[in-house]
Amino acid sequence: MSVLSARLLKSTPLLAAEPEATETAARETHAEPVRLGVIGPGSRGKELMRQLLRVPGAEFVAVCDVYEPRFAQASELVGHPLATYKDHRALLDRKDLDAVIVASPPVFHAQHVIDVMLSGRAVYGEKTMGFTPQSCFDIVDTVKKTGQIFQVGHQMRYAPWFQESVRRIHAGEIGEPTHIYAYWCRQDDWRRVVPSPDLEHLMNWRLYRESSGGLLEELGSHQIDFANWVFGELPASILGTTSIATYHDGRTVGDNVQAILHYSRGRRLVFNSLTANAMMGEQLWVYGTKGSVQITPEDATFYTEARKVITAASHSSVVQRGVKTGASYKANGEMPYRGPGARIDARNAEEPTLTACRAFVQCVRTKTQPIADVHAGFGSAIACSIGKDAVFEGSTKTIPPLTQGHA
Amino acid sequence: MFSFVYPAMGTEFTLHLYAPSEEHASAAARTAFEEVERVESLLSHYRPSSELSRINREAPRSSVTTDPETFQFLETAWEWSRRSDGAFDMTVGRLMKAWGFYGADGSLPARKALAQVRDDVGWEKVRLDPARRTVRFLERGIELDPGGIGKGYAVDRAIHLLRQLPVEAALLSAGSSTIYALGAPPDETGWKVTIPAAHRSESVLCSMVLRDTSISTANHTEKHFVDNGRLYGSIMNPRTLRPVEDTIQVCVISTSATESDVLSNALFVMERKQRARLLEQLPHVSALVLAEGRRAWQHEATRWPAEVSLTT
Numbered sequence: 250m251s252v253l254s255a256r257l258l259k260s261t262p263l264l265a266a267e268p269e270a271t272e273t274a275a276r277e278t279h280a281e282p283v284r285l286g287v288i289g290p291g292s293r294g295k296e297l298m299r300q301l302l303r304v305p306g307a308e309f310v311a312v313c314d315v316y317e318p319r320f321a322q323a324s325e326l327v328g329h330p331l332a333t334y335k336d337h338r339a340l341l342d343r344k345d346l347d348a349v350i351v352a353s354p355p356v357f358h359a360q361h362v363i364d365v366m367l368s369g370r371a372v373y374g375e376k377t378m379g380f381t382p383q384s385c386f387d388i389v390d391t392v393k394k395t396g397q398i399f400q401v402g403h404q405m406r407y408a409p410w411f412q413e414s415v416r417r418i419h420a421g422e423i424g425e426p427t428h429i430y431a432y433w434c435r436q437d438d439w440r441r442v443v444p445s446p447d448l449e450h451l452m453n454w455r456l457y458r459e460s461s462g463g464l465l466e467e468l469g470s471h472q473i474d475f476a477n478w479v480f481g482e483l484p485a486s487i488l489g490t491t492s493i494a495t496y497h498d499g500r501t502v503g504d505n506v507q508a509i510l511h512y513s514r515g516r517r518l519v520f521n522s523l524t525a526n527a528m529m530g531e532q533l534w535v536y537g538t539k540g541s542v543q544i545t546p547e548d549a550t551f552y553t554e555a556r557k558v559i560t561a562a563s564h565s566s567v568v569q570r571g572v573k574t575g576a577s578y579k580a581n582g583e584m585p586y587r588g589p590g591a592r593i594d595a596r597n598a599e600e601p602t603l604t605a606c607r608a609f610v611q612c613v614r615t616k617t618q619p620i621a622d623v624h625a626g627f628g629s630a631i632a633c634s635i636g637k638d639a640v641f642e643g644s645t646k647t648i649p650p651l652t653q654g655h656a
Numbered sequence: 657m658f659s660f661v662y663p664a665m666g667t668e669f670t671l672h673l674y675a676p677s678e679e680h681a682s683a684a685a686r687t688a689f690e691e692v693e694r695v696e697s698l699l700s701h702y703r704p705s706s707e708l709s710r711i712n713r714e715a716p717r718s719s720v721t722t723d724p725e726t727f728q729f730l731e732t733a734w735e736w737s738r739r740s741d742g743a744f745d746m747t748v749g750r751l752m753k754a755w756g757f758y759g760a761d762g763s764l765p766a767r768k769a770l771a772q773v774r775d776d777v778g779w780e781k782v783r784l785d786p787a788r789r790t791v792r793f794l795e796r797g798i799e800l801d802p803g804g805i806g807k808g809y810a811v812d813r814a815i816h817l818l819r820q821l822p823v824e825a826a827l828l829s830a831g832s833s834t835i836y837a838l839g840a841p842p843d844e845t846g847w848k849v850t851i852p853a854a855h856r857s858e859s860v861l862c863s864m865v866l867r868d869t870s871i872s873t874a875n876h877t878e879k880h881f882v883d884n885g886r887l888y889g890s891i892m893n894p895r896t897l898r899p900v901e902d903t904i905q906v907c908v909i910s911t912s913a914t915e916s917d918v919l920s921n922a923l924f925v926m927e928r929k930q931r932a933r934l935l936e937q938l939p940h941v942s943a944l945v946l947a948e949g950r951r952a953w954q955h956e957a958t959r960w961p962a963e964v965s966l967t968t
Contacts (some may be wrong), residue, residue, distance in 0.1 A: 302721075442821065444821075547705070594705070599710050
């Protein structure tokens with residue numbers, strides 16, 4: 250290991266006052282309405298609704314949920330009564346919907362997003378795109394067959410400091426990126442408050458294997474998507490482990506997960522999630538042969554590796570006098586780098602979920618496919634659908650490529 | 657009884673509640689604090705990703721569409737600006753920065769800097785369009801500051817969710833400046849709240865028992881600086897562009913924590929006659945104002961439910 254030395258570059262501001270953004274906002278204010286329905290207005294679904302209500306022209310018409318108290322919450326959020334349904338097919342029978350938001354638990358994603366597309370509507374489907382390998386292939390097939398607009402909830406793809414980091418990584422600024430270390434750590438038992446015990450599995454679906462891929466699926470899916478973006482391909486296999494170290498409360502998914510995803514040319518994503526220690530928070534480190542990048546929910550910082558010094562030694566000093574021999578120990582040579590880096594300043598960036606929602610509405614209006622499209626969704630979801638078994642079994646499993654499902 | 661502390665909005669939120677078990681209490685506390693966190697991510701002017709920060713960035717250049725909750729929050733704030741004749745004013749963002757109160761304890765501004773922010777302050781320089789749910793600043797330098805309303809709103813939202821659970825007895829305090837008393841502890845008529853006197857350390861101004869209502873206190877003890885022997889607090893008079901100096905402390909009791917938070921700050925800024933006029937229109941509100949008189953401290957009590965001691 251070499252000692253890192255930061256070559257302090259000027260901080261790069263992103264999204265300062267841009268005239269174009271102003272004009273876009275002004276145009277959007279007078280935009281035609283885009284009428285939306287929601288399947289699954291739970292905690293994430295409501296957050297998506299809140300963000301979409303900040304997009305000019307986005308209007309909510311109807312919601313669908315099996316848990317009735319969500320109806321009043323959703324209506325309160327939009328500020329007027331919404332049509333409500335307990336069966337998503339009844340919602341899709343409406344004639345006044347332009348697009349549908351699917352934020353149901355992942356085990357229902359395929360059924361819901363496929364039915365939306367078959368009904369002729371655009372869909373914003375929360376991650377993780379599909380729960381089983383087959384459901385991932387089925388969603389890709391449906392997008393292909395219907396040509397519908399399908400955006401997956403990988404909002405990091407819309408964050409300007411993520412985009413700028415990937416651009417600079419691809420431009421070679423940290424050399425060849427070989428490893429990504431991803432952390433998503435919290436001090437949180439992940440439990441929802443349940444009004445009565447019979448609602449435990451409905452409300453706390455994240456805690457049970459039959460309805461959840463656990464931390465790999467719920468948190469790691471974003472970071473797998475990021476690694477796929479950086480490495481420009483899908484992982485070939487995944488090795489993982491999980492355990493319940495703290496919350497012995499009847500849950501059947503682990504409260505911590507470690508996984509290694511294998512990419513070509515020896516490249517790796519190392520994912521680590523703890524829920525009883527938030528020290529590392531949410532962050533990604535991309536390590537390359539010439540430098541490193543740390544990406545957090547608010548910014549990104551580039552570090553450059555110390556260059557190997559090459560000098561021209563003279564024949565007389567090396568060959569005639571000889572070289573000295575001794576211990577190779579070097580006291581300070583392996584200390585972690587603790588100096589500054591070059592920060593990408595994202596102070597003026599809006600919440601990435603809002604940017605993703607704004608982009609979705611724009612895609613619906615212009616009938617174009619989004620950045621976080623079905624292929625991005627597939628790359629992360631197929632790894633999670635295979636990986637959740639790998640971490641549970643403590644084994645290595647092969648991840649099928651997209652072509653395999655279309656044999 | 658179970659007690660929880662959660663750091664948020666630049667202070668500590670404290671929740672005391674009665675519940676059948678620790679598990680129930682923890683779940684309720686999580687519900688309340690998650691809501692406080694959500695409100696902070698909506699209204700914080702320290703977080704670039706908050707909705708309020710987005711409005712501050714974009715509204716000087718174009719109309720900004722916002723969600724119904726944020727719009728309604730702003731409408732409420734603007735209604736109080738109107739009713740208080742500008743004593744409460746969220747557009748003091750630049751003014752607070754000029755006085756060094758943004759993320760710090762304050763410092764005396766240069767006269768030039770103060771003159772520069774004059775155009776950047778004024779609630780009437782913001783257009784709220786309910787039909788389109790848009791916000792537009794008419795001056796480019798305007799910045800909204802949620803101080804004086806944000807904590808009260810967070811308390812109201814969290815109490816709303818605690819009621820739904822249902823929690824029957826809880827006391828939620830936002831750094832002690834806004835407190836809501838929900839129900840009453842077992843065998844009690846309400847939650848006992850003591851108001852220390854800001855002008856005399858260790859002494860108590862009054863004590864009372866509150867139930868299903870909120871109390872907010874405004875004074876200069878929390879954030880201030882002293883320059884040349886003179887104390888400058890962070891409660892600004894938007895008209896003079898200076899910290900208020902002759903009011904010592906204001907306490908307001910109202911069933912809405914948003915309202916008690918706003919009013920404690922608005923009454924702090926207003927003149928005595930102005931205060932009386934406003935309180936006349938608000939028969940459900942109680943207020944206690946402690947101000948510097950010619951010779952001694954003076955207090956104005958309006959429908960105040962407890963004895964006030966200025967001497968102990």
